[in-house]
Amino acid sequence: MSVRKRIGLIGAGNIGGELARLCAEEELGDVVLFDVPSRENLAKGKALDLEQDCALRGRDVSIQGTSNWRDLEGADVVVITAGVPRKPGQSRDDLVATNLPIIRNVAANAKAVCPGAFAIVISNPLDAMVYEYRRVTGAPRNLVAGMAGILDGSRLALFVAREAGVSVKDVRAMVLGGHGDDMVPVLSMTTVHGAPVAAVLSPEKLAAIVVRTRKGGGEILALMGTSAYFAPASSAIAMARAYLRDEKRLLPCAAYLDGQYGYRDIFMGVPVVIGGGGIERVVEIPLTFEEKSMLDKSGESVKSIVEVCRRTL
Numbered sequence: 001m002s003v004r005k006r007i008g009l010i011g012a013g014n015i016g017g018e019l020a021r022l023c024a025e026e027e028l029g030d031v032v033l034f035d036v037p038s039r040e041n042l043a044k045g046k047a048l049d050l051e052q053d054c055a056l057r058g059r060d061v062s063i064q065g066t067s068n069w070r071d072l073e074g075a076d077v078v079v080i081t082a083g084v085p086r087k088p089g090q091s092r093d094d095l096v097a098t099n100l101p102i103i104r105n106v107a108a109n110a111k112a113v114c115p116g117a118f119a120i121v122i123s124n125p126l127d128a129m130v131y132e133y134r135r136v137t138g139a140p141r142n143l144v145a146g147m148a149g150i151l152d153g154s155r156l157a158l159f160v161a162r163e164a165g166v167s168v169k170d171v172r173a174m175v176l177g178g179h180g181d182d183m184v185p186v187l188s189m190t191t192v193h194g195a196p197v198a199a200v201l202s203p204e205k206l207a208a209i210v211v212r213t214r215k216g217g218g219e220i221l222a223l224m225g226t227s228a229y230f231a232p233a234s235s236a237i238a239m240a241r242a243y244l245r246d247e248k249r250l251l252p253c254a255a256y257l258d259g260q261y262g263y264r265d266i267f268m269g270v271p272v273v274i275g276g277g278g279i280e281r282v283v284e285i286p287l288t289f290e291e292k293s294m295l296d297k298s299g300e301s302v303k304s305i306v307e308v309c310r311r312t313l
């Protein structure tokens with residue numbers, strides 16, 4: 001007999017609400033939408049609205065809003081968006097002072113109530129928050145991942161498709177490294193239905209696409225006054241689905257590195273295989289000299305923000 005899966009969403013804000021909607025739409029599992037006590041009614045309201053939406057759309061899941069950690073007991077997956085998003089003009093790293101105590105609080109509670117859950121961290125600065133989550137929970141490395149590369153890759157894929165005048169369905173795009181301004185769009189692995197992107201677009205156009213991809217979050221932030229949330233939610237759902245359905249998907253995610261790509265004891269965006277075992281392996285792909293140099297620069301940025309967290313123990 002199969003048991004219904006439970007998905008805990010920590011943070012019931014913009015991304016949290018969209019995550020709940022996607023979990024329901026795909027019937028991935030029952031949802032617990034958690035927020036702090038002052039926002040419990042928001043979580044309860046979103047949950048009720050979404051359950052009514054499920055009644056209309058014929059989706060058989062339960063969605064519960066709460067501010068009680070006990071309701072997360074035994075969750076199979078937790079997706080963490082707790083914290084504040086950027087405001088226009090802020091970098092992701094500017095959020096560390098506010099979001100560091102929040103991720104530590106979330107991790108301590110998650111450790112107590114759902115230690116076996118596959119955790120997907122979204123809160124920024126991503127690479128530092130996912131590192132802290134694992135440090136505090138002490139969870140096995142295969143059960144903790146950060147979401148960034150899928151989102152950044154979707155931005156790269158979109159810009160390539162628009163510029164090349166081809167369907168976005170035919171573009172495969174890879175973005176690795178830290179989730180900051182020096183992320184690494186890996187053009188050597190970006191293709192239009194297998195054709196190298198360099199055969200389709202000029203170096204000038206590709207250079208402009210790289211810049212736009214790196215600033216992709218900031219572009220939306222400047223327009224809306226807050227962070228993107230539709231594509232970030234879809235990206236995390238791809239990871240949750242891969243775990244819950246043992247899909248063995250190869251996805252770029254922030255994963256704990258223990259020597260891969262020359263890094264130890266940091267989380268950074270690399271290709272991983274996600275299946276029923278969580279992050280089942282890190283895949284090492286060949287990078288050009290220029291891409292490896294960019295990855296090293298990005299790795300240094302990740303190390304320095306993690307160092308900020310270590311200093312505030």
Ligand SMILES: NC(=O)c1ccc[n+]([C@@H]2O[C@H](COP(=O)([O-])OP(=O)(O)OC[C@H]3O[C@@H](n4cnc5c(N)ncnc54)[C@H](O)[C@@H]3O)[C@@H](O)[C@H]2O)c1
Nearest residue numbers: 011012013014015081082083084085122123124147227232
């Ligand atoms: N990794 C990525 O690619 C990516 C993309 C977009 C946004 N983000 C980040 O995701 C985070 C959430 O973004 P958002 O737009 O949903 O923000 P939001 O402000 O709409 O929602 C955040 C929610 O977290 C809640 N929260 C605060 N402290 C909490 C705690 N201790 N426990 C539980 N909940 C708590 C807040 O009350 C709020 O409802 C931000 O840090 C943002 O920068 C990351």
